Amino acid sequence: MLTIGIDIGGTKVAAGVVDEEGTILAQALRPTPADRPDQVAETVADVVRELSADRQIEAIGVGAAGFVDETRSVVRFAPNLAWREEPLQKKITELVGLPVVVENDANAMAWAESKFGAGRDQDHIVCITVGTGIGGGLIFDGALYRGRWGMGAELGHMQVVPEGKKCGCGNLGCWEQYASGNALVAHAREISTATPERARILLELAGGSIEGEEVTEAARQGDEACLEAFASLAEWLGQGMADLAAILDPGCFIVGGGVSRASDLFLDRARDSFQRRLTGRGHRPFAEVRLAELGASAGLVGAADLARQR
């Protein structure tokens, strides 16, 4: 029994036919009509038609960044695509004539990792997606947890510093201002401005345009500023995991997202930071801290699999 998973990103719509083992049998890609958010449903329909031409498809799972309502039908608010109360399920169903479920993309990713990836032996999982911001997905007793209105697991918006750095969400001191990819790059830039002699490798590599790739590469070559920025990210990641463990006592954390490709530069220290900061340490086991396994297609695979559960 096959389903199609769709991952709607800011620049492209990735789609795949997925079987019950989480294997992708076929893929297709379209550019996201970002300036016409009302056209996204048609793009999805188009790619579904291509992929379902010669296959029996049971249902469609769509993953998108933003708040998705508890009926898995409507995107209430999406920062990237300027959606407000977008009835995505209804639009796509009308176009393709198949059952559709809509999911938050980080939830979809978490589900894929829990079923087919790093968490397949675990029942209580906190999945942390460290990209430009921080997203999350929660697996409790083997099921995806969505919250009362489908808006749970916005892990990046716990406050970790009272009156701290301004966040895009309007609040101050959110976790993602200290432990995300954007925080990492901002930190490295700050150090390189303040004390350029500590950022020689970075400044040489980047030539004025410091982005995540340059920070990672410079850190690997021993740049002091970038190593410090990664160390700070790791400490804050551990702090957030300690907070989440106090609340949720998961069996494992799974760290994914774009920044996790540089896990050699921060994951050991994040684990150490978590263990030093966990309340009740000494009287309880430590949750494992694992790296995500499925890479960039996790969202697509997870959405496809969640479409089976209607």
Next chain:
Amino acid sequence: MLTIGIDIGGTKVAAGVVDEEGTILAQALRPTPADRPDQVAETVADVVRELSADRQIEAIGVGAAGFVDETRSVVRFAPNLAWREEPLQKKITELVGLPVVVENDANAMAWAESKFGAGRDQDHIVCITVGTGIGGGLIFDGALYRGRWGMGAELGHMQVVPEGKKCGCGNLGCWEQYASGNALVAHAREISTATPERARILLELAGGSIEGEEVTEAARQGDEACLEAFASLAEWLGQGMADLAAILDPGCFIVGGGVSRASDLFLDRARDSFQRRLTGRGHRPFAEVRLAELGASAGLVGAADLARQR
């Protein structure tokens, strides 16, 4: 079908026969043998014998402060009674010959409130017990959430101030250092020392010994210092609820515990603080903030009912 619920506190063991509607049919009380923690099981057995003399009892539910393991059998660590890896279930079962389950007391209270109290119309509940510290209980999809090892919902130990006030758990800046009854009293004491002219009512009432009751009474009479301490508690309570809502998106919060008896002095402001601080406000409903309804017997009732689920 009747069960007995037991609430093991630092000073007394409260027990009650509870029916399926959560009604207490009979009660009994014993002093806790606090200096002989190994004797607690016998005290429990004793009270069970008394209560079960003329009734058919199906099972026993025991609530205790501390980390209870995921099999609901062993108290791994209890600060009040100096228990370490105490096999409470085994001991009591051997003494009374009935099935026994052990639960964390805040979990038991949360369960009672969710089934028979303030949350009976809700499926996703975060229960916050504001006493000397802060405890918690989580109800997800109508079931009690315990975490992988039974240690979830230690809500009081989220860090809210980096490098903040020292907590009894060994960490710095835990939530319960800012929003619990102990925090309230400490705060009022500090203000009264620093600026006695703002604490005239309190100082007159307390005559040197400032405890929670004096702080509450003085606040009701308009004492500036105590009103400020309650305002601070309310703001921090709201901040913590905003953090928990970002993670868990509950339908409601239930605030209980000893401090909640003074809810007129802080609950409205805590709700307001929560709403001002919630990430994504404007694009999502606000969880309700409700007062617990079952009072001091919630723990006993919850433990009794949880004993039905084996």
Next chain:
Amino acid sequence: MLTIGIDIGGTKVAAGVVDEEGTILAQALRPTPADRPDQVAETVADVVRELSADRQIEAIGVGAAGFVDETRSVVRFAPNLAWREEPLQKKITELVGLPVVVENDANAMAWAESKFGAGRDQDHIVCITVGTGIGGGLIFDGALYRGRWGMGAELGHMQVVPEGKKCGCGNLGCWEQYASGNALVAHAREISTATPERARILLELAGGSIEGEEVTEAARQGDEACLEAFASLAEWLGQGMADLAAILDPGCFIVGGGVSRASDLFLDRARDSFQRRLTGRGHRPFAEVRLAELGASAGLVGAADLARQR
């Protein structure tokens, strides 16, 4: 014996002939050639010529925002006018043939207040200029304190929140991010976005464009959001004064700058906050917290008087 004081602002150059009692005998004004910072010296010379046409002038004192070097000659760095190592003294002296001293504008203001204004009976003064940012001036043993390189009294850049809000200076958590006019307006805007119902008066008054005047007026009319923003400013102002008193033990604080025109909305609470937070309170006198008296011409008068001391 007369001197001329000049206050170089971002939009206008204000000049005045000042006698030994601090009285302004004549004034003149020119627009600042802000897009031609190298022309400022000529504007100053022009206004000096006008004012000295029929008077005997002994020296010129120039006040400017920015870091002025310890010889009172060179503006090393001025954010508003894009000056770097600007030899202002030399340029003006060459043009007008009179002795010239250059001073930081907040230092000049502090000096005027200490000699002719709110601090004339005091020898140890910390002057706090609360405008868009926070500037300062220090009077120790009756003399202006400049520091080793003339860069002392940058009071707005003490860190008060570790990893706090980003400051224009590149650091995080500077005092002026919490207690300046800009902080006030930002805070009021945030509350009005988060909970518009608490900012009804402000939103009606401001009609979309919230600036300092609207926040002040709305606070006076009882707007909840604006009162909260002022309360926060007052608390932080008091905290900073407590820190400065721990270090400097002044006899008084003088609060000036544009925001001080709304002193009825924050000064009492700032004083109270200072007294609650002062280390060693109970064993030491409290420094007075006074309002500046000389208004907008303080900078000009102070610069003129400092020109007498060469």
Next chain:
Amino acid sequence: MLTIGIDIGGTKVAAGVVDEEGTILAQALRPTPADRPDQVAETVADVVRELSADRQIEAIGVGAAGFVDETRSVVRFAPNLAWREEPLQKKITELVGLPVVVENDANAMAWAESKFGAGRDQDHIVCITVGTGIGGGLIFDGALYRGRWGMGAELGHMQVVPEGKKCGCGNLGCWEQYASGNALVAHAREISTATPERARILLELAGGSIEGEEVTEAARQGDEACLEAFASLAEWLGQGMADLAAILDPGCFIVGGGVSRASDLFLDRARDSFQRRLTGRGHRPFAEVRLAELGASAGLVGAADLARQR
């Protein structure tokens, strides 16, 4: 012309005859009558009589921990010796018939370092005494700065963490809770409890009783926990220096006190932290960060020299 300097500590009274070059010509020592604070003056008189038996002594300078009033006569409050409004000058003068001045001990130390020690080529000095707490002394334009009521330079009580760790002074988040010797030891203990495997060297050395010496020795042998505690002290020391430089723009910092004997373990990093955190860096020189030179006798020498200035 000779004077006698006295350093009243918690356990011993150290005295010395000092010449105008700051050389100690003779010394004497007595135990402090700590349980009879009213007897301290007699102990001082006794040691003065011994040292002045065969010399012409002009005056006596007494250094003591605590708040000393602006007339240099009365100790208003001393935490160690339970003094309140102790008229030390009057008492000692009556007993020995010589002029007496009383000084805060950290001020005396700072004066000695500025005149005979690490700061003899400097006019603007901030002296930081890192011992169990943090004391300070300020030299401005070559003179000791005392503040309006003699209580300046309580540097350890700047707040660096809002609502941070409780300080003995009653406030929260004081600098000395993060950068003093006590903070160092507390930090090392915390890490060794949380993660004993990172503190193996320390735990072996200390055998249960962890104090400053063990932390220092273990750090020198590479103990991870102790190195982390020193790194944290260094970072916070640098932050405090950056705050002080924003306010005071000194030409140099002098770091003394008991912890400075381990300067190899933190001073380079403290300097680096200071430079990274200084506001306006890039547009101003960096103050030097120097080690104190005079060791434990600095207080005695400074008090003796200050007695010359009456």
